[in-house]
Amino acid sequence: MVLGALSGVLDTALDRTVVPGFSKIGYAVRRRLPSWPADPRPGALVGKHVVVTGATSGLGTATAHQLSDLGAHVHLVVRNADKAAGVAASLRGPSTTWVCDLGDLDSVRACAEAMLADAPPIDAIVHNAGAMPPERTESPQGHELSMSIHVLGPVLLTDLLLPKLEGHDARVVLVTSGGMYAQALPVDDPDYERGDYAPPTAYARSKRTQVELLPVLTVRWAAAGVAVYVMHPGWAATPGVTESLPTFDKVMGPILRDADEGADTSTWLVAAAPRPRGGGLWMDRRERSTTFFGRKSPTSDDRRRMWQWVASATGLTP
Numbered sequence: 001m002v003l004g005a006l007s008g009v010l011d012t013a014l015d016r017t018v019v020p021g022f023s024k025i026g027y028a029v030r031r032r033l034p035s036w037p038a039d040p041r042p043g044a045l046v047g048k049h050v051v052v053t054g055a056t057s058g059l060g061t062a063t064a065h066q067l068s069d070l071g072a073h074v075h076l077v078v079r080n081a082d083k084a085a086g087v088a089a090s091l092r093g094p095s096t097t098w099v100c101d102l103g104d105l106d107s108v109r110a111c112a113e114a115m116l117a118d119a120p121p122i123d124a125i126v127h128n129a130g131a132m133p134p135e136r137t138e139s140p141q142g143h144e145l146s147m148s149i150h151v152l153g154p155v156l157l158t159d160l161l162l163p164k165l166e167g168h169d170a171r172v173v174l175v176t177s178g179g180m181y182a183q184a185l186p187v188d189d190p191d192y193e194r195g196d197y198a199p200p201t202a203y204a205r206s207k208r209t210q211v212e213l214l215p216v217l218t219v220r221w222a223a224a225g226v227a228v229y230v231m232h233p234g235w236a237a238t239p240g241v242t243e244s245l246p247t248f249d250k251v252m253g254p255i256l257r258d259a260d261e262g263a264d265t266s267t268w269l270v271a272a273a274p275r276p277r278g279g280g281l282w283m284d285r286r287e288r289s290t291t292f293f294g295r296k297s298p299t300s301d302d303r304r305r306m307w308q309w310v311a312s313a314t315g316l317t318p
Helices: 002-016 024-031 058-069 081-090 105-118 145-160 178-182 199-212 214-222 239-244 246-255 259-271 300-314
Strands: 049-053 073-078 095-099 124-127 171-175 227-231 281-283 286-288
Touching (some): 049 058, 058 073, 073 081, 145 300, 171 259, 199 300
Antiparallel strands (some): 281 286
16 A cells, blocks of 8 residues: 555656656556556457547557557558558558548548448547648638647548447547646637737647637537547657657656657547446556646636637537
C-alpha cells in the first residue's frame, strides 16, 4: 500500500514538473512503477476494426502499427492514398484505405457516406490527423484550419459514423497536445479572426477545445455506447514537430519520446479490457487533470457556447 501511494506521488510530481513528465524520462519512469497498467493481451484486437486518421506520419503511423500488431483490421483515413499504400504494406495485418481531408467538411461527409455504405462495424476511432499552418489559413468552409482539422472534422466524422460504432463497446480517442495547458477555450473567437495569428497558439487553442468538449461529446455519444477520451502523447519526436517547431525540436530533441512511446496510450485505450472509463484526458495510461492549478478552466456556459459554435459549423443538431 505504501509503495502504491509513493508511486502515485511520483507520477503526480512528474506531471507538475512538466519537462520530466512530458518527455521520454516520464514515460520510462512510469513504466517501471507498480501502478503501471498491464499491457493489452496478445491478439486483443483480433476481429476488431479500428479507424486511424492521419495514419501516414508520426503518431498516426505508430498507432496503426501497434493496433495491427494486436490483430486489428486498421482503416487508414488519409489525404494521400499513395502514402497510405506504403503504410498499409508495412502493417502486419489487414487494412483498408479511405481518402479524406479532415479539414474539409465536404470531404468528411463524403468519406462518412462511403464508410457507412461499405465499411464493417467499427470498434474504435483514433483521431491523429493534425496540422500547424505557418500562417492563418481557412478551410473550404471558411474556418481557421487548425480548428477545422482538430475539432470540426473529427467531431463530424465520428457523429456521422455512430451507426457503425453503436453496440460495439466502441471507443473514440482524440489526440491532443500539452500546449493546450497554456490556452483558454477560445469561445469568443474560435476562428482566430482577431489579434496577431501565431501558429502554435492556434494549434493549442484547437487542442484546448478538444479537451473542453469532452463532457458534451461524452453525453452526446453515450446513447450509442461510445466512450470518448482525449489522449496527451507527451512530447514526441515526429515530422510535424520537426517541421513546425524546429527550435523546440532542436533544444528538446535529446529527451523527446519516440513515436511508439507517444502512441502507447492511444493503443492502450483502444485495446485495454475492461474498457477504461470515458470522458477524461489521459497520458501514460492514467487519467490526468485538464488544467494546472485551475488555470484556463472554462465555465459550463463557455463549453455550451463552444459546442453551439461547433454544431453550427458542422451542421449537426446541438
